[in-house]
Amino acid sequence: NAGVTQTPKFQVLKTGQSMTLQCAQDMNHEYMSWYRQDPGMGLRLIHYSVGAGITDQGEVPNGYNVSRSTTEDFPLRLLSAAPSQTSVYFCASRPSGGGGGEQFFGPGTRLTVL
Amino acid sequence: AQTVTQSQPEMSVQEAETVTLSCTYDTSESDYYLFWYKQPPSRQMILVIRQEAYKQQNATENRFSVNFQKAAKSFSLKISDSQLGDAAMYFCAYRPYSGAGSYQLTFGKGTKLSVIP
Numbered sequence: 001n002a003g004v005t006q007t008p009k010f011q012v013l014k015t016g017q018s019m020t021l022q023c024a025q026d027m028n029h030e031y032m033s034w035y036r037q038d039p040g041m042g043l044r045l046i047h048y049s050v051g052a053g054i055t056d057q058g059e060v061p062n063g064y065n066v067s068r069s070t071t072e073d074f075p076l077r078l079l080s081a082a083p084s085q086t087s088v089y090f091c092a093s094r095p096s097g098g099g100g101g102e103q104f105f106g107p108g109t110r111l112t113v114l
Numbered sequence: 115a116q117t118v119t120q121s122q123p124e125m126s127v128q129e130a131e132t133v134t135l136s137c138t139y140d141t142s143e144s145d146y147y148l149f150w151y152k153q154p155p156s157r158q159m160i161l162v163i164r165q166e167a168y169k170q171q172n173a174t175e176n177r178f179s180v181n182f183q184k185a186a187k188s189f190s191l192k193i194s195d196s197q198l199g200d201a202a203m204y205f206c207a208y209r210p211y212s213g214a215g216s217y218q219l220t221f222g223k224g225t226k227l228s229v230i231p
Contacts, residue, residue, distance in 0.1 A: 031217045042205060042221035043159075050217055058218060091160065092219075103149075103219055105159035110125075 002026050006091050006106035013081040013113045021076040021109050023091030029104070030096030032074040036060065036087040037108075043090060049074055050096065081113045116141045116215065118208050120222035127196045128230050134181075135191045135225050137206030143167075145211035148182065148189045149219070155205040162204070165189065167211070193227075201229045 007022045027033065030051045035043040045058030049068040063085060065077040074093075079086060089109045095101040118139045127133035139148070150162040165173045166183050172180050179198075181190045193200055206222040209215065 033218060035219075040223055042118075043219070044221075045218045048217050059169040088157065092159075094217075102161055102164070108157045110157075 004091055004093055004104050004106035006036045006076065006089075006109050008109060009090065011109060011111050012016060013078070014084060015081060015113060019078050019081065021078075021089055021091075021111075023074045023076065024072050025074075025091075025093040025095065025104070026072065027095075027104065029093035030071070032068065032091065032093045033058070033103075034066065034074070034076045035090045035092065037090060038087050046076065046089075048096060051083050052054070078111075083113045084109065087111060115171050116143075116208055116210075116220045118206050118220050118222040120206055122225045123223070124226045125229070126228040127193070127200075127229055128192075129196055129198060131196055132192060133196055133226070133227065134196045135193075135204055135206075137189045137191070137222055139187050139189065139206070139208050141187070141208065141210070143210045143213075143215075147209050147211065149178075149207040149209075150178070150180070150191045151205045151207060151221075152200075153205065153224075154199075155202075159205075163191065171192050196229050198231065201227060203227070 004025045033048040034046040037043045047066040049055045091106040092103045094103045146164045146167045153158045163175045179192045203224045204223045205224045207219040
């Protein structure tokens with residue numbers, strides 16, 4: 001199993017550009033999430049999905065869009081990049097339901113918006 | 115809303131010594147999970163230890179153990195026999211056992227641990 005994979009690992013954008021951060025998992029997990037990590041802020045939830053076709057907003061959703069057409073993939077779209085979106089982005093997944101199912105994280109994408 | 119507070123932005127420990135990282139949280143739930151994650155310079159988030167709120171026994175994983183005080187809403191991490199490889203950012207995290215909030219983790223702001231040779 002590859003676990004949770006993210007591409008790219010690094011990206012530099014200019015203000016106003018759009019891009020998609022890719023996330024895939026091969027563990028058949030229902031729950032997938034996107035977090036951003038900023039210095040001194042910990043990780044904050046952007047969007048999440050509880051299954052194919054079902055997504056919802058987290059704590060900091062503005063400027064981002066998601067969709068979930070398959071169980072495996074959960075891309076994050078930046079519609080018009082802004083310097084405030086400079087951050088490290090993590091995708092995560094875990095099995096559905098209650099219980100102590102561990103959250104598995106991808107390796108992260110470091111995004112810089114100039 | 116749930117909140118997680120780590121009051122120590124940075125800490126240091128001598129190699130082979132013991133260090134304790136603090137975490138407090140606020141929730142109205144009775145069933146939940148608490149986690150400690152380690153983030154080394156590689157950026158990868160690594161689960162260190164997990165505690166179920168309904169278990170009174172403190173979780174232990176090799177050199178890592180927790181002191182879980184449910185009434186005080188406190189969840190500290192003790193690292194024994196500290197090693198150079200323990201140097202990292204440590205995050206405390208919370209999620210409810212089930213229900214609307216169980217699909218997300220709420221993180222503290224982290225504690226940067228340095229290990230002095």
